[in-house]
Amino acid sequence: QVQLQESGPGLVKPSETLSLTCTVSGDSVGSSSYYWGWIRQPPGKGLEWIGSVYYTGTTFYNPSLKTRVIVSVDTSKNHFSLMLMSVTAADTAVYFCAREYSSTRGFDLWGRGTLVTVSS
Amino acid sequence: SYVLTQPPSVSVAPGQTARISCGGNNIGSESVHWYQQKPGQAPVLVVYDNSDRPSGIPERFSGSNSENTATLTISRVEAGDEADYYCQLWDSSSDHWVFGGGTKLTVL
Numbered sequence A: 001q002v003q004l005q006e007s008g009p010g011l012v013k014p015s016e017t018l019s020l021t022c023t024v025s026g027d028s029v030g031s032s033s034y035y036w037g038w039i040r041q042p043p044g045k046g047l048e049w050i051g052s053v054y055y056t057g058t059t060f061y062n063p064s065l066k067t068r069v070i071v072s073v074d075t076s077k078n079h080f081s082l083m084l085m086s087v088t089a090a091d092t093a094v095y096f097c098a099r100e101y102s103s104t105r106g107f108d109l110w111g112r113g114t115l116v117t118v119s120s
Numbered sequence B: 001s002y003v004l005t006q007p008p009s010v011s012v013a014p015g016q017t018a019r020i021s022c023g024g025n026n027i028g029s030e031s032v033h034w035y036q037q038k039p040g041q042a043p044v045l046v047v048y049d050n051s052d053r054p055s056g057i058p059e060r061f062s063g064s065n066s067e068n069t070a071t072l073t074i075s076r077v078e079a080g081d082e083a084d085y086y087c088q089l090w091d092s093s094s095d096h097w098v099f100g101g102g103t104k105l106t107v108l
Helices: none
Strands: A003-007 A018-025 A035-041 A048-054 A059-061 A069-074 A079-084 A093-102 A106-110 A114-118 B009-012 B018-023 B032-037 B044-047 B061-066 B069-074 B083-091 B096-099 B103-107
Touching: A003 A093, A018 A035, A018 A093, A018 A114, A035 A069, A035 A106, A048 A069, A048 A079, A048 A093, A048 B096, A059 A069, A079 A093, A106 B032, A106 B044, B009 B018, B018 B032, B018 B083, B018 B103, B032 B061, B044 B061, B069 B083
Parallel strands: B009 B103
Antiparallel strands: A003 A018, A018 A079, A035 A048, A035 A093, A048 A059, A069 A079, A093 A106, A093 A114, B018 B069, B032 B044, B032 B083, B061 B069, B083 B096, B083 B103
16 A cells, blocks of 8 residues: 655744655655655645656756755655745645656645644 | 636535536646545545546546536535545646646535
8 A cells, every 4th residue: 555654844934944755655756657746735725736756856846936946856765855945934834745647647646744834 | 827717616415416617728638637635634636637537436526628617527416525626737838737726515
């Protein structure tokens, strides 16, 4: 059974960097079949895609966030990561990691999500 | 940037059919996916590539896509279908995923 689990600090100070890791079990981030992505959801609001990474390190980012985001993959640890820099209160959200099958199949498996609050 | 427009809310009585729309410019030429999200939970893919269902999703969930509107149809609605529903597609012109704003389905 494939599972994804987000981990990282639940509280980040304004102007600092938000860092999260998604650990994958039951599958390999080194698989050529998938991309691995991050999606967030501010409290009471909709879903926003942040970015996705392939096992080769190829990345795609949301144009509205790309100047502040780095998504990376570590096949030796079977996890992928998110860094969001210069955060503000507007970055407070539940952050989900997910497995992206393809552009014609969407995100077929999601982690449970982790709430990150930006506050001093 | 591609914009997907969903109605904020849809209400339906149990046993009836719910239809949730997702509007976009020439969306009928795109591959659209639908997610169900219940409070406090992660989204679940219920329809992919306009009309295909992942394993384990009831046949009551179906999708269609034509011209400028994609539609998620839920037949014989149950109380357990009450949730937020999001449409999504890959914008190949700028290489990024786009989500609709979401629709809250209320079962009366």
